[in-house]
Amino acid sequence: VNSNSAKDEL
């Protein structure tokens, strides 16, 4: 699970 995918948002 890539739990950090929202971190590419601003």
Next chain:
Amino acid sequence: MNIFRLAGDMTHLASVLVLLLKIHTIKSCAGISLKTQELYALVFATRYLDLFTDYISLYNTLMKLIFLVSSFSIVWYIRHHKIVRRSYDKDQDTFRHYFLVLPCFLLALVINEKFTVKEIMWTFSLYLEAVAILPQLVLLQRTRNIDNLTGQYVFLLGAYRSLYILNWIYRYFTEPHYVHWITWISGLVQTLLYADFFYYYFQSWKNNVKLELPA
């Protein structure tokens, strides 16, 4: 990156540029809440700590730097520019920062994805962004008469939030494991706060009259 996300970022960028342009060209910050602008500066400063630790893309880094520089510039203009600061209506802009900052920070300590400094700051910035517009909305209600640029600024911010929700829906269906409750719920709360403003904005636009909020 999908079209909703890009359009969301662009309307977000446009909102900041509209505000900076207004302040820079007409040398006035009338109707703008310094409290909201300071909260946004804090939002970006706490969210973009990963500038020092992770590299995502050139686009990502540039946008983060633009938001950081522009938000701190706006605060600087309102507080220190010798002409602009005179137009700041301190007596109307009375919302207390810590009223929003403290609950958001406590909530971030309790509800987060990981208990690390970076992660808690990131979560705090999401909660704070959700409510940072409140001092601005209160100021709009108080002054009622809104100049076009201030109206457009808040409208663009609302558009940015709405587009981000479409972005999340899109990503949920196209990316595996894309589930982010903290981001979604705080983003939804933030967007709902604009609903009332949007209603009056569209009414005035439809009737082609100057935007005025009810007392």
